[in-house]
Amino acid sequence: MPDLEVTDLCVRFAGLAAPALDVPELKVSAGEMLAVVGPSGSGKSTLVNMLTGLDTPARGAILWGRTNIGNLSEAERDHWRGRNVGLVPQDFHLFPGLSAINNVLLPARLARIASRTTVDRAHDLLQAVGLMRPNQPINTMSRGEMQRVAIARALLRQPAIVVADEPTASLDADNGAAVSSLLILLARQTGSTLIVVTHDEALIRLMPRHLVLRNGRIFADRVAEGVLA
Numbered sequence: 001m002p003d004l005e006v007t008d009l010c011v012r013f014a015g016l017a018a019p020a021l022d023v024p025e026l027k028v029s030a031g032e033m034l035a036v037v038g039p040s041g042s043g044k045s046t047l048v049n050m051l052t053g054l055d056t057p058a059r060g061a062i063l064w065g066r067t068n069i070g071n072l073s074e075a076e077r078d079h080w081r082g083r084n085v086g087l088v089p090q091d092f093h094l095f096p097g098l099s100a101i102n103n104v105l106l107p108a109r110l111a112r113i114a115s116r117t118t119v120d121r122a123h124d125l126l127q128a129v130g131l132m133r134p135n136q137p138i139n140t141m142s143r144g145e146m147q148r149v150a151i152a153r154a155l156l157r158q159p160a161i162v163v164a165d166e167p168t169a170s171l172d173a174d175n176g177a178a179v180s181s182l183l184i185l186l187a188r189q190t191g192s193t194l195i196v197v198t199h200d201e202a203l204i205r206l207m208p209r210h211l212v213l214r215n216g217r218i219f220a221d222r223v224a225e226g227v228l229a
């Protein structure tokens, strides 16, 4: 499992006078659990896009282990992400016409790695997230259930890095709490580094480390007391 080391990261967008992101240094050890918090427009999504290689910075190094993902081509980054990152996007990116199990398996099938073991793990994960009808079509599911499918899909390949963008945003308090605990439990079981962008106070309280962004800069980087790492 790779550590993360960010140095001298600067991201600018056309039309913005100040950088959207200006991070001189950020270190996250393998297996750490980090909540990225801050007001709207503070740079959270931009940071996550850089850390997962969805976008590349004009300046700076983003080292996961020995790989500086900013130096990879787009195709190499896609390949690296597929092997190393489990993404739980805010809007799920599920295919409504497919069943839960087929959504969980789709990325693995596209990567041609859906072995019998992978299929078994997909079923196990759906059970672990509390979904007992693997063949239920996505378009008949509640948002809480869809969120669980997205989590199962993200964890299928036992990724070293799990990144979830507002995983509880569309859920009520009870479903939000259940999804948060699950994400943390499953990430812990695989020893994954977990990075969660969230405004959800209940989820923030469960995360051992809080990175607070303001105006594209790290305003605070706190270890939460009393939270098990």
Ligand SMILES: Nc1ncnc2c1ncn2[C@@H]1O[C@H](COP(=O)(O)OP(=O)(O)OP(=O)(O)O)[C@@H](O)[C@H]1O
Pocket: 013, 014, 016, 020, 038, 039, 040, 041, 042, 043, 044, 045, 046, 047
């Ligand atoms: N592609 C882009 N082009 C121009 N400006 C952008 C682009 N993407 C983001 N920005 C700007 O960069 C800043 C940081 O945006 P970002 O989406 O990272 O914030 P955020 O903290 O994730 O906000 P939210 O909580 O609302 O999702 C904002 O001022 C935003 O308008």
